[in-house]
Amino acid sequence: MSSVDPDVASADAPAAPPRTNGELVFAEPWESRAFGVAVALHDAGVVDFEAFRARLIEEIGAWEASHGSSDGRYRYYERWLTALEWTLLADRIVDLDDLDVARKAIEREWDHDHDHGHHR
């Protein structure tokens, strides 16, 4: 079984901006968006946080059941995002078509930015 190694764990995202006390809250910008969206939906009464938490526990449990507890590929916010998607799909707040359309539009936008980057 792998060691917890707090030094390595806390230094796994050296590029992320440290907060005022030196702690990293989010390793990547998308993690902060996934977190903020879930809390905003709770604040607005759109999502029952306990239902979301139950789904998150299931997601984490399923991942660990298939990967074990020492697999370094575990990403907590990936499980969080998946649980949030499932909660919103199950409650019919969003549907797969909505997500697909939005995804394609964002992909086009990002590709566009990418092209411009190469011409600079």
Next chain:
Amino acid sequence: MSHEHDHHHEHDELALRAAALEAVLVEKGLLSTDQVDAIVERYERDLGPQNGARVVARAWVDPEYRDRLRSDGAAAIRELGYGGFEGDTMVVVENTPDVHNVVVCTLCSCYPWPVLGLPPTWYKSPAYRARVVAEPRAVLREFGVVLPPEVEIRVWDSTSEVRYLVLPERPSGSDGMSEKELAGLVTRDSMIGTGLAASPA
């Protein structure tokens, strides 16, 4: 949201999914990007272990406050202005020369947000969550906390209802220090139980 080209493909995929979900919810009028920005900023800047450190320092200097903290953690913490989401039911567990407390959430990542902010990566890791229950003494040693064998270790598993905060022992040599100076000795890990309060310089 910016697109980082040097990211691994997997990260692009997750960033894309997160952006698509937020865009759909904004389009449906269920939230605004400003709301999400404000929440992220609050959790990155305002909520953090500096809040819990004030609670601990107050308990060290004020025995009556310590009693209130023991009997109703959330109410005593609210006296200092901290509370709300993920902090409604707080149990404060006190370290003594005979007992050392350590906190985990075995099922996910429950953590007292108002007093500690969001949890560090290792707290959410499968290895910590499994091992601190099975072999707490070994895990604490890896964190640099070596306890005499006669000290009992109590592991507290957070649930969706209850959040735990460890009240670490006041370090020796801190007698003449002010409450504010004492708060500077209270580390995040000492309030999770994977560390001890720092010794005065």
